[in-house]
Amino acid sequence: MKIVIINGSARKGNTLAAINAFIKGASEKNKIEIIEPDxxxxxxxxxxxxxxxSKGCVDKDDTNSTIDKIAAA
Known part of the structure; x- marks a missing residue:
């Protein structure tokens, strides 16, 4: 299974600790990717x-690739 984690916190605090705990438990049988919007x-x-x-955004930035990663998970 593919799992996409969106880390909306720019700090390396409790959110990252929770993400790392989740990854530790889920990474054995899953492909995990972290998206950091900042x-x-x-x-x-x-x-x-x-x-x-149509499919996707007209802006030529990271929007479409991010949407594709989320949709594939």
Whole structure:
């Protein structure tokens, strides 16, 4: 199974400790990937609606690859 963890905390505190504890228990039989939004290039949504009619965002940033990783998990 693929598991995607989104770590929304830029600090290395309790959130990271909880993530690491989860990974320790789940990594044996699963493929785990951590996404850290603060390290990605994601532009604010323009509200154009293109993503609702076609696959993906018109912005050429990390949005589409992030969406693909989440959808594959």
């Amino acid at each position: 390290k990605l290039n994601i532009a604010p949504c323009k509200g154009c609606g293109v993503c609702q009619c």
